[in-house]
Amino acid sequence: MIRPFGFDEALFIVWAIQWTLALSAIAFAGGSVGGLIIALLRVSRARLPRYLALGYVRLFQGTPLLMQLFLVYFGLNIFGAGINPWVAASLALTLHASAFLGEIWRGCIQAVPSGQSEASWALGLGYVDRMKSVVLPQAAKIAVAPTVGFLVQLIKGTSLASIIGFVELTRAGQIINNATFVPFEVFGLVAILYFVICWPLSLLARWMERRFAVATQR
Amino acid sequence: MNYELNFAPVFANFDHLIAGTLVTIQLSFGAMLLGTIVAVACAAGKTGGPAPVRWLVDAYVEIIRNTPFLIQIFFIFFGLPALGIRFSPNTAALVALTVNVGAYATEIIRAGIESIQRGQVEAGTALGLKRIQIFRYIVIKPALRTVYPALTSQFIYLMLTSSVVSVISATDLAAAGNDIQSRTFASFEVYLVITGIYLVLSVALSGLFSLVERLAFNYPLSR
Numbered sequence: 001m002i003r004p005f006g007f008d009e010a011l012f013i014v015w016a017i018q019w020t021l022a023l024s025a026i027a028f029a030g031g032s033v034g035g036l037i038i039a040l041l042r043v044s045r046a047r048l049p050r051y052l053a054l055g056y057v058r059l060f061q062g063t064p065l066l067m068q069l070f071l072v073y074f075g076l077n078i079f080g081a082g083i084n085p086w087v088a089a090s091l092a093l094t095l096h097a098s099a100f101l102g103e104i105w106r107g108c109i110q111a112v113p114s115g116q117s118e119a120s121w122a123l124g125l126g127y128v129d130r131m132k133s134v135v136l137p138q139a140a141k142i143a144v145a146p147t148v149g150f151l152v153q154l155i156k157g158t159s160l161a162s163i164i165g166f167v168e169l170t171r172a173g174q175i176i177n178n179a180t181f182v183p184f185e186v187f188g189l190v191a192i193l194y195f196v197i198c199w200p201l202s203l204l205a206r207w208m209e210r211r212f213a214v215a216t217q218r
Numbered sequence: 219m220n221y222e223l224n225f226a227p228v229f230a231n232f233d234h235l236i237a238g239t240l241v242t243i244q245l246s247f248g249a250m251l252l253g254t255i256v257a258v259a260c261a262a263g264k265t266g267g268p269a270p271v272r273w274l275v276d277a278y279v280e281i282i283r284n285t286p287f288l289i290q291i292f293f294i295f296f297g298l299p300a301l302g303i304r305f306s307p308n309t310a311a312l313v314a315l316t317v318n319v320g321a322y323a324t325e326i327i328r329a330g331i332e333s334i335q336r337g338q339v340e341a342g343t344a345l346g347l348k349r350i351q352i353f354r355y356i357v358i359k360p361a362l363r364t365v366y367p368a369l370t371s372q373f374i375y376l377m378l379t380s381s382v383v384s385v386i387s388a389t390d391l392a393a394a395g396n397d398i399q400s401r402t403f404a405s406f407e408v409y410l411v412i413t414g415i416y417l418v419l420s421v422a423l424s425g426l427f428s429l430v431e432r433l434a435f436n437y438p439l440s441r
Binding site: 059062063064065066067068070071074075077078079152156157159160162163170173174177182183184186187188190191194195198199202 | 288
């Protein structure tokens with residue numbers, strides 16, 4: 001029996017937005033912590049941490065997100081953690097986001113004029129004070145626009161979690177499509193919902209980028 | 219951890235992996251070529267076309283850039299047949315990748331076109347060149363050269379994104395992996411090897427792109 005595509009079916013898809021947002025939030029929060037660590041390692045004065053962080057970034061930027069999801073999903077099982085789409089998707093997207101945010105933020109840290117760092121040395125500030133009170137606050141200002149831009153990429157990336165069985169917006173669309181067989185309407189609706197989430201963020205990122213460009217013009 | 223990694227089933231199916239790798243390479247280069255053509259046309263329309271064309275290009279770019287590729291390929295492969303447009307999986311994959319990379323490349327190439335100084339175009343007009351000649355010789359060539367690094371990193375990202383086409387049973391590298399793991403259950407090993415192949419592909423692509431840059435753009439950038 002084929003179900004008609006009605007209000008309840010559409011509502012099921014709309015409700016699944018919460019899981020897309022939840023997964024995005026987890027990955028973004030985890031990725032922020034990991035990204036900060038990667039960025040700090042990348043600008044470290046010691047060679048080994050710098051190369052390790054670079055290797056991590058190259059590895060995650062040089063392989064597909066889908067494979068990263070599969071490897072974490074099946075890898076967790078090997079390590080006896082069982083098969084759990086929530087854990088696997090959160091972990092894989094966190095590792096992924098750490099690499100990308102780390103690389104974005106490294107650029108932002110390096111964009112802070114080196115005189116700032118030198119001045120804090122001259123004032124006798126240690127590493128922690130120098131980063132916390134001088135370099136990172138200035139880097140954060142530069143980082144906002146590209147970070148929001150990456151958030152859009154991350155939200156779109158969570159759709160791949162549907163392939164390992166995580167029920168979010170895309171998977172909800174597939175489930176409804178399998179019952180109603182009206183793919184044009186179903187995937188059209190899913191696309192519109194993603195667009196409604198992502199487009200305002202894209203516009204925000206672009207607006208902030210322009211405002212920042214004006215603010216730093218000389 | 220009492221699990222022995224066993225790579226034997228992966229290497230027993232190595233010809234399968236090679237075939238998948240070739241499809242991934244074909245899809246990637248096909249989409250790069252077609253996507254660049256789409257993008258040059260769209261960027262030309264966006265920078266020099268009438269208002270309705272500019273709106274259409276804007277709509278295309280924003281829709282594609284703000285929806286996941288997975289949904290785009292589902293829409294093209296499962297949704298479009300409702301309108302009587304039917305593709306085989308590999309064709310649908312090529313179409314979806316082209317549409318996707320076309321939108322990103324449009325934005326990149328548009329930025330390149332806008333970086334061309336007005337005086338260059340005016341000089342072309344003064345020399346009596348036709349609009350198409352100005353675009354061909356004065357605008358697009360240096361524009362593409364300026365945005366070449368951004369464009370090629372988008373292409374590498376495209377190659378990685380192409381792994382998603384395995385979900386509509388296209389026969390790319392990721393699909394070869396799905397196939398082997400469903401027969402051998404050596405899931406982790408299979409995807410480990412495949413991830414390694416993708417890594418090699420992306421390193422090779424970036425090497426190829428910088429080689430092309432050195433051979434094709436060995437004249438100084440005009441400022």
